[in-house]
Amino acid sequence: MKLFSRFFFAAVLTAVLSIPAAFAQQSDTELQASVQKALNNSSFKGVRVSVQKGEATLTGSVDLYDSKSRADKKATHVKGIVGVRNQIEVAGPDVPDAQLQDKLVKAVSWDRVGYRTTPFNAISVGVQNGVVTLGGYAWGPTDAASAVGLVENTKGVKDVVDNITVNPPSPMDDGIRQATYRAVYGFAMLNKYAIDPAKPIRIQVSGGHVTLYGAVDTQADKDAAGIRAKTVSGVFSVDNELQVANQPSEKK
Structure with missing residues:
Protein backbone atom coordinates (compact mmCIF):
# COMPACT_ATOMS: atom_id res chain seq x y z
CA MET A 1 0.00 0.00 0.00
CA LYS A 2 2.84 2.40 0.91
CA LEU A 3 4.60 1.52 -2.34
CA PHE A 4 1.44 2.37 -4.29
CA SER A 5 1.16 5.74 -2.49
CA ARG A 6 4.75 6.60 -3.41
CA PHE A 7 4.17 5.76 -7.05
CA PHE A 8 0.90 7.80 -7.05
CA PHE A 9 2.59 10.85 -5.48
CA ALA A 10 5.46 10.63 -7.98
CA ALA A 11 3.01 10.46 -10.87
CA VAL A 12 1.09 13.52 -9.66
CA LEU A 13 4.32 15.49 -9.11
CA THR A 14 5.52 14.60 -12.62
CA ALA A 15 2.18 15.73 -14.10
CA VAL A 16 2.30 19.06 -12.25
CA LEU A 17 5.88 19.75 -13.31
CA SER A 18 5.03 19.00 -16.92
CA ILE A 19 2.23 21.59 -17.20
CA PRO A 20 2.80 23.54 -20.44
CA ALA A 21 4.35 26.96 -20.13
CA ALA A 22 1.22 28.41 -21.76
CA PHE A 23 -0.60 27.94 -18.46
CA ALA A 24 2.08 29.76 -16.46
CA GLN A 25 1.41 33.27 -15.21
CA GLN A 26 1.77 35.80 -18.00
CA SER A 27 4.15 38.72 -17.74
CA ASP A 28 2.90 42.30 -17.80
CA THR A 29 4.31 42.66 -21.31
CA GLU A 30 2.33 39.66 -22.52
CA LEU A 31 -0.83 40.89 -20.79
CA GLN A 32 -0.41 44.32 -22.36
CA ALA A 33 -0.19 42.71 -25.79
CA SER A 34 -3.33 40.69 -25.05
CA VAL A 35 -5.30 43.77 -24.01
CA GLN A 36 -4.11 45.68 -27.07
CA LYS A 37 -5.25 42.79 -29.24
CA ALA A 38 -8.67 42.83 -27.56
CA LEU A 39 -8.91 46.54 -28.38
CA ASN A 40 -7.91 46.11 -32.01
CA ASN A 41 -10.82 48.09 -33.39
CA SER A 42 -11.12 51.48 -35.05
CA SER A 43 -13.28 52.81 -32.21
CA PHE A 44 -10.34 52.25 -29.83
CA LYS A 45 -7.61 53.70 -32.08
CA GLY A 46 -6.92 56.52 -29.61
CA VAL A 47 -6.65 54.22 -26.59
CA ARG A 48 -3.30 53.37 -25.00
CA VAL A 49 -2.63 50.42 -22.69
CA SER A 50 -0.12 49.81 -19.92
CA VAL A 51 -0.02 46.90 -17.47
CA GLN A 52 1.67 46.73 -14.09
CA LYS A 53 1.36 43.73 -11.76
CA GLY A 54 -1.59 42.48 -13.77
CA GLU A 55 -3.54 45.74 -13.58
CA ALA A 56 -4.33 47.42 -16.90
CA THR A 57 -4.44 51.19 -17.20
CA LEU A 58 -6.33 52.61 -20.17
CA THR A 59 -5.57 56.15 -21.31
CA GLY A 60 -6.07 58.21 -24.45
CA SER A 61 -9.38 59.33 -25.93
CA VAL A 62 -12.48 58.09 -27.77
CA ASP A 63 -15.35 59.84 -29.53
CA LEU A 64 -18.22 58.20 -27.62
CA TYR A 65 -18.71 57.20 -24.01
CA ASP A 66 -19.89 53.81 -25.29
CA SER A 67 -16.37 53.17 -26.62
CA LYS A 68 -14.90 53.98 -23.21
CA SER A 69 -17.33 51.59 -21.53
CA ARG A 70 -16.70 48.79 -24.02
CA ALA A 71 -12.92 49.19 -23.73
CA ASP A 72 -13.22 48.69 -19.98
CA LYS A 73 -15.27 45.51 -20.43
CA LYS A 74 -12.94 44.06 -23.06
CA ALA A 75 -9.85 44.70 -20.93
CA THR A 76 -11.53 43.21 -17.86
CA HIS A 77 -12.29 39.99 -19.73
CA VAL A 78 -8.67 39.42 -20.79
CA LYS A 79 -7.38 36.36 -18.96
CA GLY A 80 -4.78 37.29 -16.36
CA ILE A 81 -5.90 40.90 -15.89
CA VAL A 82 -6.68 41.48 -12.20
CA GLY A 83 -8.07 44.99 -12.51
CA VAL A 84 -8.66 47.91 -14.89
CA ARG A 85 -8.09 51.63 -14.33
CA ASN A 86 -10.12 53.39 -16.99
CA GLN A 87 -8.67 56.88 -17.53
CA ILE A 88 -9.90 57.25 -21.10
CA GLU A 89 -11.27 60.69 -21.94
CA VAL A 90 -14.34 61.18 -24.10
CA ALA A 91 -13.19 63.77 -26.59
CA GLY A 92 -16.38 64.13 -28.62
CA PRO A 93 -18.06 67.49 -29.25
CA ASP A 94 -18.93 69.75 -26.32
CA VAL A 95 -22.71 70.12 -26.27
CA PRO A 96 -24.41 72.61 -23.91
CA ASP A 97 -26.05 70.78 -21.00
CA ALA A 98 -29.55 72.13 -21.69
CA GLN A 99 -29.36 71.16 -25.35
CA LEU A 100 -28.02 67.69 -24.54
CA GLN A 101 -30.66 67.13 -21.88
CA ASP A 102 -33.52 68.10 -24.22
CA LYS A 103 -32.19 65.73 -26.84
CA LEU A 104 -31.78 62.83 -24.42
CA VAL A 105 -35.16 63.33 -22.72
CA LYS A 106 -36.86 63.07 -26.08
CA ALA A 107 -34.76 60.08 -27.15
CA VAL A 108 -35.34 58.17 -23.91
CA SER A 109 -39.09 58.86 -23.97
CA TRP A 110 -39.27 57.38 -27.47
CA ASP A 111 -36.95 54.49 -26.66
CA ARG A 112 -38.63 51.07 -26.91
CA VAL A 113 -41.72 52.61 -28.54
CA GLY A 114 -43.70 49.75 -30.03
CA TYR A 115 -43.02 47.48 -27.08
CA ARG A 116 -45.78 46.92 -24.54
CA THR A 117 -43.49 48.11 -21.72
CA THR A 118 -43.14 51.71 -22.97
CA PRO A 119 -45.86 53.33 -20.80
CA PHE A 120 -44.45 51.59 -17.72
CA ASN A 121 -40.97 53.13 -17.93
CA ALA A 122 -40.47 56.42 -16.10
CA ILE A 123 -36.79 57.18 -16.66
CA SER A 124 -35.44 60.61 -15.75
CA VAL A 125 -32.47 62.36 -17.35
CA GLY A 126 -30.16 64.92 -15.75
CA VAL A 127 -27.09 66.53 -17.33
CA GLN A 128 -24.28 68.47 -15.68
CA ASN A 129 -21.00 69.28 -17.43
CA GLY A 130 -21.70 66.54 -19.95
CA VAL A 131 -22.22 63.92 -17.24
CA VAL A 132 -25.61 62.24 -17.68
CA THR A 133 -27.44 60.81 -14.67
CA LEU A 134 -30.28 58.42 -15.38
CA GLY A 135 -32.84 57.82 -12.64
CA GLY A 136 -36.44 56.81 -12.21
CA TYR A 137 -37.85 53.39 -12.94
CA ALA A 138 -37.78 50.77 -15.67
CA TRP A 139 -40.26 47.92 -16.11
CA GLY A 140 -37.43 45.44 -16.63
CA PRO A 141 -33.66 45.12 -17.14
CA THR A 142 -33.96 45.18 -20.94
CA ASP A 143 -35.66 48.58 -20.85
CA ALA A 144 -33.06 49.97 -18.44
CA ALA A 145 -30.14 48.65 -20.51
CA SER A 146 -31.69 50.07 -23.68
CA ALA A 147 -31.90 53.56 -22.18
CA VAL A 148 -28.31 53.39 -20.91
CA GLY A 149 -27.05 52.17 -24.29
CA LEU A 150 -28.88 54.96 -26.10
CA VAL A 151 -27.28 57.60 -23.86
CA GLU A 152 -23.81 56.07 -24.08
CA ASN A 153 -23.96 56.29 -27.89
CA THR A 154 -24.97 59.96 -27.97
CA LYS A 155 -22.29 62.47 -28.96
CA GLY A 156 -21.55 65.02 -26.27
CA VAL A 157 -22.03 62.59 -23.36
CA LYS A 158 -18.85 62.55 -21.26
CA ASP A 159 -19.93 60.10 -18.57
CA VAL A 160 -23.02 58.13 -17.53
CA VAL A 161 -24.33 57.50 -14.02
CA ASP A 162 -26.93 54.73 -14.03
CA ASN A 163 -29.31 55.15 -11.08
CA ILE A 164 -32.31 53.52 -12.78
CA THR A 165 -34.36 51.31 -10.48
CA VAL A 166 -35.52 48.14 -12.21
CA ASN A 167 -38.88 46.87 -11.00
CA PRO A 168 -38.69 43.32 -9.65
CA PRO A 169 -40.80 40.65 -11.40
CA SER A 170 -44.32 40.60 -9.98
Missing part, protein backbone atom coordinates in the same frame (compact mmCIF):
# COMPACT_ATOMS: atom_id res chain seq x y z
CA PRO A 171 -47.39 39.08 -11.66
CA MET A 172 -49.60 41.10 -9.29
CA ASP A 173 -47.93 44.40 -10.26
CA ASP A 174 -48.07 43.44 -13.94
CA GLY A 175 -51.82 42.96 -13.65
CA ILE A 176 -52.17 46.35 -11.95
CA ARG A 177 -50.06 48.01 -14.65
CA GLN A 178 -52.30 46.72 -17.43
CA ALA A 179 -55.49 47.55 -15.55
CA THR A 180 -54.26 51.07 -14.71
CA TYR A 181 -53.25 51.61 -18.32
CA ARG A 182 -56.75 50.69 -19.49
CA ALA A 183 -58.40 52.79 -16.78
CA VAL A 184 -56.35 55.90 -17.59
CA TYR A 185 -55.91 55.77 -21.35
CA GLY A 186 -59.37 54.28 -21.92
CA PHE A 187 -61.06 57.24 -20.25
CA ALA A 188 -62.59 59.55 -22.88
CA MET A 189 -61.08 62.68 -21.35
CA LEU A 190 -57.56 61.17 -21.39
CA ASN A 191 -57.72 59.12 -24.58
CA LYS A 192 -56.00 61.92 -26.52
CA TYR A 193 -52.72 61.09 -24.75
CA ALA A 194 -52.69 57.62 -26.29
CA ILE A 195 -52.08 59.24 -29.68
CA ASP A 196 -48.49 60.01 -28.69
CA PRO A 197 -46.41 56.82 -29.14
CA ALA A 198 -44.09 58.03 -26.38
CA LYS A 199 -47.03 57.83 -23.93
CA PRO A 200 -46.73 61.02 -21.86
CA ILE A 201 -48.51 59.45 -18.86
CA ARG A 202 -46.12 56.89 -17.39
CA ILE A 203 -47.40 54.30 -14.91
CA GLN A 204 -45.02 53.05 -12.24
CA VAL A 205 -46.16 50.19 -9.99
CA SER A 206 -44.30 48.74 -7.02
CA GLY A 207 -45.94 46.41 -4.52
CA GLY A 208 -49.40 47.58 -5.50
CA HIS A 209 -48.50 51.27 -5.10
CA VAL A 210 -49.02 53.33 -8.27
CA THR A 211 -47.15 56.49 -9.21
CA LEU A 212 -48.08 58.52 -12.28
CA TYR A 213 -45.27 60.40 -14.06
CA GLY A 214 -45.18 62.53 -17.20
CA ALA A 215 -47.01 65.61 -18.42
CA VAL A 216 -50.60 66.57 -19.22
CA ASP A 217 -52.25 69.68 -20.63
CA THR A 218 -54.46 70.73 -17.72
CA GLN A 219 -55.00 70.30 -13.98
CA ALA A 220 -58.32 68.62 -14.79
CA ASP A 221 -56.48 65.97 -16.84
CA LYS A 222 -54.06 65.39 -13.98
CA ASP A 223 -56.87 65.01 -11.47
CA ALA A 224 -58.81 62.68 -13.78
CA ALA A 225 -55.76 60.42 -14.26
CA GLY A 226 -55.29 60.15 -10.50
CA ILE A 227 -58.95 59.36 -9.89
CA ARG A 228 -59.01 56.73 -12.63
CA ALA A 229 -55.90 55.03 -11.23
CA LYS A 230 -57.53 54.82 -7.80
CA THR A 231 -60.46 52.84 -9.25
CA VAL A 232 -58.22 49.90 -10.20
CA SER A 233 -58.72 46.80 -8.08
CA GLY A 234 -55.68 45.84 -5.99
CA VAL A 235 -54.15 49.33 -5.92
CA PHE A 236 -53.08 50.30 -2.40
CA SER A 237 -52.26 53.94 -3.12
CA VAL A 238 -51.76 56.41 -5.96
CA ASP A 239 -49.09 59.13 -5.99
CA ASN A 240 -49.87 61.62 -8.74
CA GLU A 241 -46.59 63.15 -9.95
CA LEU A 242 -47.98 64.29 -13.30
CA GLN A 243 -46.83 67.75 -14.30
CA VAL A 244 -49.25 70.22 -15.83
CA ALA A 245 -47.88 72.04 -18.87
CA ASN A 246 -46.38 75.44 -17.99
CA GLN A 247 -46.87 74.86 -14.28
CA PRO A 248 -44.43 73.71 -11.58
CA SER A 249 -44.64 70.08 -10.52
CA GLU A 250 -46.94 69.46 -7.57
CA LYS A 251 -47.97 66.24 -5.83
CA LYS A 252 -51.63 65.46 -5.57
